Amino acid sequence: MDAPQNPATNNADTATAQAAGTPTRPDGSPCITQIDFARAGVITPAMRAVAEREHRDPEFIRAGVAAGRIAIPANVRHLAAGLKPAGxxxxxxxxxxxxxxxxxxxxxxxxxxxxxxxxxxxxxxxxxxxxxxxxxxxxxxxxxxxxxxxxxxxxxxxxxxxxxxxxxxxxxxxxxxxxxxxxxxxxxxxxxxxxxxxxxxxxxxxxxxxxxxxxxxxxxxxxxxxxxxxxxxxxxxxxxxxxxxxxxxxxxxxxxxxxxxxxxxxxxxxxxxxxxxxxxxxxxxxxxxxxxxxxxxxxxxxxxxxxxxxxxxxxxxxxxxxxxxxxxxxxxxxxxxxxxxxxxxxxxxxxxxxxxxxxxxxxxxxxxxxxxxxxxxxxxxxxxxxxxxxGVPHARDVDDRMGDARRRLAWDEMWNYALDADTARARYEASPASTEGTCTMCGKMCAVRTVNKVFEGTTIDLDAE
Structure with missing residues (x-):
């Protein structure tokens, strides 16, 4: 079971929950569910895991669960078996x-x-x-x-x-x-x-x-x-x-x-x-x-x-x-x-x-x-x-990394950012370009390659094969 751990320090209910020992529901029964704990002012390990994954403060997650705006589907038995909690x-x-x-x-x-x-x-x-x-x-x-x-x-x-x-x-x-x-x-x-x-x-x-x-x-x-x-x-x-x-x-x-x-x-x-x-x-x-x-x-x-x-x-x-x-x-x-x-x-x-x-x-x-x-x-x-x-926090970070890798024509790095790396790599390798670092769509006329060469001060070799 996902037991309470490290209650929130910025919630008024937290001190009450700590003083009472085991957090309880309004009817006096013990907390079991994520929403039980959230309403008792307790941040559970599952909430902390979700907060880390989402780049959010744990209190943001606790408050969302307490209000019903966020759910953390996490059966206590699946948690014990190795579930990675998601919000x-x-x-x-x-x-x-x-x-x-x-x-x-x-x-x-x-x-x-x-x-x-x-x-x-x-x-x-x-x-x-x-x-x-x-x-x-x-x-x-x-x-x-x-x-x-x-x-x-x-x-x-x-x-x-x-x-x-x-x-x-x-x-x-x-x-x-x-x-x-x-x-x-x-x-x-x-x-x-x-x-x-x-x-x-x-x-x-x-x-x-x-x-x-x-x-x-x-x-x-x-x-x-x-x-x-x-x-x-x-x-x-x-x-x-x-x-x-x-x-x-x-x-x-x-x-x-x-x-x-x-x-x-x-x-x-x-x-x-x-x-x-x-x-x-x-x-x-x-x-x-x-x-x-x-x-x-x-x-x-x-x-x-x-x-x-x-x-x-x-x-x-x-x-x-x-x-x-x-x-x-x-x-x-x-x-x-x-x-x-x-x-x-x-x-x-x-x-x-x-x-x-x-x-x-x-x-x-x-x-x-x-x-x-x-x-x-x-x-x-x-x-x-x-x-x-x-505007989900850091959602676009991987896109920016992909853009930078493409600018550098760093193909092996691009696969790391692709949603389906195997398919992307297979398509690229199935149609090898004659000009190193490019693909068969543009070859020597690759816009990225051309601009890179301009900034490098090297020759732009677009003569006919």
């Missing part, structure tokens, strides 16, 4: 998530482990295990044990296989049991589709949509609600979910069941109705000592993205925004890592905090390791570009 939220670098997992049609764990290795090598911040077929617990447990990255899951995906029951036979107890199993396994954040309650479903039916519901978890719960006639169990028994999350310090990622699946449905009545519910649920989670992220928004035209981010921040009280895409056109099939990266850069520069990558396989098939690489690099470009625009 998601206001004033921090934009984080990137990689989805992977075993499906019913492609159930090859070795391929998924190759994807894990790719994600770690290329600098992902989180991995979501979206396995949805058979007994997935062993893979999830091994993932938590082996990766230092944040791990997220969606218990609803796992419920049918875990309980060995058809969807409509699942009970409230079944869903709570699956949720607890994921928390016990050390998962750092759980996507829980709590917002699609009967009120939101009524809005959905009354207003209609071109693409209906495209969230997998949302569609399963909608189907369950329609067949049984009951309220969404994750909404009705939300307090029980929060107790589980608090026990292990699992961040609840409030799922966007009604995110738009096409541009036509973007920012419509049902998406907004669900976001209003998510804002209410966020406050209840914070009151229970549970950290929160909000998910959204799927497909959305470029000119609507900034308003969507602003609306989420207002309705959800500044909670970190975790976005899929947004995909800025519906016709980029086969290239949706590009459509999503465009939207991701815009949404993050407008204030979104966490980007879920999209691969070239989106809408088509389960991605392979190459798809993971392409999707991750595209999303990291989007996140980094947004961080430069937002």
């Amino acid at each position: 998601v939220g206001a004033g921090l670098s934009t984080k990137v998530n990689v989805n992977l997992g075993i499906s019913g049609d492609v159930a090859d764990a070795d391929v998924e482990w190759e994807k894990v290795a790719t994600a770690e090598r290329l600098g992902a911040d989180a991995i979501m295990d979206l396995s949805n077929s058979g007994k997935t617990r062993f893979f999830r447990q091994e993932l938590v044990k082996k990766t230092p990255l944040m791990v997220g899951t969606v218990p609803m995906y796992d419920a049918i296989g875990y309980m060995e029951k058809p969807l409509v036979k699942l009970t409230v107890d079944d869903l709570l049991e699956v949720t607890r199993a994921h928390a016990e396994d050390g998962v750092d954040f759980l996507t829980i589709h709590c917002g699609i309650n009967k009120s939101v479903v009524k809005t959905f039916k009354e207003t209609g949509r071109l693409m209906n519901i495209v969230s997998r978890g949302g569609s399963l719960l909608f189907g369950w609600m329609e067949v049984t006639g009951n309220e969404n169990p994750f909404y009705e028994y939300y307090d029980e979910i929060l107790k589980i999350c608090h026990e292990y310090d699992v961040t609840i990622s409030l799922g966007d069941s009604c995110r738009p699946g096409c541009l036509f449905d973007a920012n419509d009545a049902v998406e907004t109705a669900e976001m209003i519910e998510l804002g209410k649920l966020a406050k209840r989670a914070w009151d229970a000592g549970v950290q929160v992220m909000i998910e959204g928004p799927g497909h959305m035209a470029i000119n609507e993205i900034a308003a969507n981010v602003e609306l989420e921040k207002r309705l959800c009280h500044g909670a970190p925004y975790y976005v899929l895409g947004p995909l800025v056109t519906d016709i980029g099939v086969g290239y949706d890592h590009i459509t999503a990266a465009i939207g991701g850069a815009i949404s993050a520069s407008a204030g979104a905090d966490f980007l879920c990558y999209v691969t070239p396989a989106e809408h088509l098939c389960l991605p392979d390791a190459d798809d993971v690489r392409e999707g991750l690099i595209a999303t990291k470009i989007a996140a980094h570009a947004a961080d430069i625009a937002k």
Whole structure:
């Protein structure tokens, strides 16, 4: 467990926490979660690690966690197993998530482990295990044990296989049991589709949509609600979910069941109705000592993205925004890592905090390791570009180092600054230039080389070969 260490010296609550010994919550129970400690005025080792990574004062991180503007998804069991804590939220670098997992049609764990290795090598911040077929617990447990990255899951995906029951036979107890199993396994954040309650479903039916519901978890719960006639169990028994999350310090990622699946449905009545519910649920989670992220928004035209981010921040009280895409056109099939990266850069520069990558396989098939690489690099470009625009501390430093290396035509140094050094080097070496130090785009007419020679006072040799 991430025990308190070196309490903040510039917070009025710190002296009280120190005098009392073990920090406690307002009800007298011991602090467990990062938000518990933050509100007790205590800076935990996880907060210090995030502060160091983000070039921020530890008190900045503590205050952000206490207010709910920053989440540090860090299950106490994953921390004990070697998690490297990362912060998601206001004033921090934009984080990137990689989805992977075993499906019913492609159930090859070795391929998924190759994807894990790719994600770690290329600098992902989180991995979501979206396995949805058979007994997935062993893979999830091994993932938590082996990766230092944040791990997220969606218990609803796992419920049918875990309980060995058809969807409509699942009970409230079944869903709570699956949720607890994921928390016990050390998962750092759980996507829980709590917002699609009967009120939101009524809005959905009354207003209609071109693409209906495209969230997998949302569609399963909608189907369950329609067949049984009951309220969404994750909404009705939300307090029980929060107790589980608090026990292990699992961040609840409030799922966007009604995110738009096409541009036509973007920012419509049902998406907004669900976001209003998510804002209410966020406050209840914070009151229970549970950290929160909000998910959204799927497909959305470029000119609507900034308003969507602003609306989420207002309705959800500044909670970190975790976005899929947004995909800025519906016709980029086969290239949706590009459509999503465009939207991701815009949404993050407008204030979104966490980007879920999209691969070239989106809408088509389960991605392979190459798809993971392409999707991750595209999303990291989007996140980094947004961080430069937002003025995240030191975000542009590596770009300036790259510029200096390019001026000096220091190719080996350039690879150190590239997001995907292997691909960059391979392309350069596959097409060797006849003039040393240049590439085959310009050769002797390389502008950088020419200006360097001018300043060096050497001959500019541009005679025809």
